[in-house]
Amino acid sequence: MRFPYFLLLLYLLFARPAHAQRPDTTIIRYAGQLTGQYTSGGVNRTLLTTTHNVTFLRGKHFGAPVNGSFSYGKQEKLLKEREFLFNATPYYWKGHFRAYGIGGYERSNLRGITGRVQLGLGPGWAFYSDSLGREVSLSNLFIREATYFQDGSDRTVSRSSLRLKLVYSYGVFSLNSTTFYLPNLSGFADYRVNQLSTLALRFTPRFTITANYTYTFESRVLEGKPNDNTNLTVGVAFSTK
Template sequence: MRLLYFLLCCFLVVGAAPALHAQNQQQRDTTLIVYSGQLTGAYSRGGVSRALLSTSHSLTFTRGQHYGLPLSGSFIYGKQDGFLKERELLLNATPYYYKGRFRAYALGGFEISNLRGITSRVQLGAGPGWAFYSDTLGREVSVSNLLIREKTNFRDGTSRLTTRNSARLKVSYSRSVVTLSSITFYQPSVLDFGDYRFSNLTTLALKLPRKFSVNFSYNYTHESRVIEGRFPDNTNVTVGVAYSTTR
């Protein structure tokens, strides 16, 4: 409930912005490239020895007034008392076509997770979306609903092939030196609603000079079905420095 209230507030704030009617005015023959990268780390010794490295990157291409190609990737590596705990890799490509508020998305994804015992997960999908608001500053409130085909290979030798419905809510808002973004996914299997995933990534960025910023990120994932010995929930809170190009 708190998450829904938070996202609703973000929607109302964006909806009340003075630039409410400002839509993407990019020219027909213009190619725009926006990059963002973040690096965080932690190291401790004593009662518990822990080392953690986390990095995430995104690269977005937009062409003219109708085409976009966001690419994103993240990697987390962590050891505790000398034992590997986290080795999490996530890669996504979501090309889309947009006209006015309408979006048509495709999806390609690859994932490895030591925490959840996943040796490989591949996703392919497509579906429509709708932007309630977007502008050239990157502020956005949008939803999408994709049908994806997913194959997961687990560390215990088992595998799972399923079709999922992937519903996404994206909220992004910026004002002065502050940027707030939140992406929420709900992904149930179309054949078994007891088999589902829920995730949320919320990031607050405070801009610094020379295209740098300090980022505070909250990342929560829940997977209803995991192999024995693995936990269904995972939460990460990170603080790091990010670099991004301007729009």
């Protein structure tokens, strides 16, 4: 009777590693926000913004965030802001290293842009990251950008896109901040700066109250259009895990 027990022992020794291997899985995460602002008195202003983020995670090294936002704003009952932004940033990571790609599309009534298309790629480095999603990372992408303006003109440039990303959470509070600096590689006097910060207070695992701060500066715009724009809005967000 000892022989069958020996065979059983061999089976357990060689079978366990096969069961311990985890197959690659695909995870999809969604987060959506709706924020708004209303002011009256010296300036009558209404602004509504909705943002949607879908992240696809495959296995241990691949991800593909897809982001879209739409803003609609009036001042003195006249349409001033109608902004649309969509971008996808697939990436590969291993340890602290990141490799990013980017594809984006943008429209902006405020800056007189009927269409802007971006394609690019570049490296990144995560100085800190943990299992809670907290992160400090820096990346630099090289992009090709074509912009079409409302007056019929257009321009195509190559840019460097330097991005600093900060993600922090403590208890029910979380902060997500991303800052972009995009100079024209043929002339650094032509540049853009974008900054987005979101402070969230989580009431349930899926619902949060959010405060969003956005800032955009563009050195070259159509005549009569503002170079910069700042928005501060408060709203609610829904997310899945």
